Amino acid sequence: MSEHPAASLDETVHQRHRLGILTIAAEAGQVDFGYLRRTLDMTAGNLSRHVTILEEAGLIDVEKGYEGKRPRTWITISPAGRRALAAEVAALRALVSAVERAVPGRPRTV
């Protein structure tokens, strides 16, 4: 019932590692597990755990394969993932606006 933007943040998408994964997948289209791990500075185990949560929520698709002899895992954002990320971005913009209205002298446009 709350109108405050903070109350509309969804934990599945907002959690900082998962938000990073979705953002980079949205930027890159399809992204390799190793690239995500390096860019987000995460361990393989921790990244794997968050990738599974996003996959089970239907927000990303995971494809395992080979590049030459090297095993690879590719991550693609799903249409539901793009919608969830867009909703998160809308909530974040509202939140940033609220903070900046509260801090005099800072720019108010978001």
Next chain:
Amino acid sequence: MSEHPAASLDETVHQRHRLGILTIAAEAGQVDFGYLRRTLDMTAGNLSRHVTILEEAGLIDVEKGYEGKRPRTWITISPAGRRALAAEVAALRALVSAVERAVPGRPRTV
């Protein structure tokens, strides 16, 4: 070492309930526990847990007292809390920019 804005999000501030508490405290100056609970639609136990984490991190000050006969808990954002919230907002703006660059046809200004 990563340059991606998602990697610079701090868990203490970014967690959605704590981000809500800090945002409302920044907006309101000083805020009552009951008001926070209603606005963020949280249970007293859950709010109490996150208030303690923020207090122990030095991001808010908590003051207990009475308004007439009613016990009240007042929460005030500290200078360190304002700095941490400003850093979070800067990271969120960068993140929102990255997402919007990735989605053609959406506004690019943040």
